[in-house]
Amino acid sequence: MTAIILSQAGLPLFVTAVALVDADGRVLVQQRSAHRSMAGLWEFPGGKVEDGETPEVALVRELREELGIETSSACLAPACFASESLGDRHLILLLYVCRKWSGTPRPLDSAGLKWVRPVDLHGLEMPPADKPLIGLLEALL
Numbered sequence: 001m002t003a004i005i006l007s008q009a010g011l012p013l014f015v016t017a018v019a020l021v022d023a024d025g026r027v028l029v030q031q032r033s034a035h036r037s038m039a040g041l042w043e044f045p046g047g048k049v050e051d052g053e054t055p056e057v058a059l060v061r062e063l064r065e066e067l068g069i070e071t072s073s074a075c076l077a078p079a080c081f082a083s084e085s086l087g088d089r090h091l092i093l094l095l096y097v098c099r100k101w102s103g104t105p106r107p108l109d110s111a112g113l114k115w116v117r118p119v120d121l122h123g124l125e126m127p128p129a130d131k132p133l134i135g136l137l138e139a140l141l
């Protein structure tokens, strides 16, 4: 059982993200653009869960906004999560796996996209919260 630690600033920050997996077993990552925190790092597409949203609804929205693709909650399989301090907030990062969507991903809100084999995620510069997720994802895919 994992305890969720509340920061003094309030509730943890819930972020929902996805490993889109293609027919060759590769995973899509996007590069954070220059104007954002952690610029240049590679991350899984996704974002903050807004008030009134489930993590799945938020992820469907984020994939439309960030990549221009369509999927549905039923196509999002919960995979693993990370629990990491961001300093002033505590991040809970929920990672899903998705193998079914329509459209071709485009970098609508990032500096670029690339498809990588799960083992090659270890060689990418990713946010600290993502590091423990890589091995878990490798074991699942």
Ligand SMILES: Nc1nc2c([nH]c(=O)n2[C@@H]2O[C@H](COP(=O)(O)OP(=O)(O)OP(=O)(O)O)[C@@H](O)[C@H]2O)c(=O)[nH]1
Binding pocket: 015, 016, 017, 036, 037, 038, 042, 043, 044, 045, 046, 047, 048, 091, 093, 127, 128, 129, 130
């Ligand atoms: N989408 C996504 N966010 C991640 C990952 N790993 C990770 O630490 N995060 C963090 O989760 C938050 C996601 O917020 P967001 O994508 O909705 O918004 P944002 O980048 O504009 O946030 P910002 O205010 O930190 O710049 C960011 O603080 C981001 O750094 C990841 O793999 N994917």
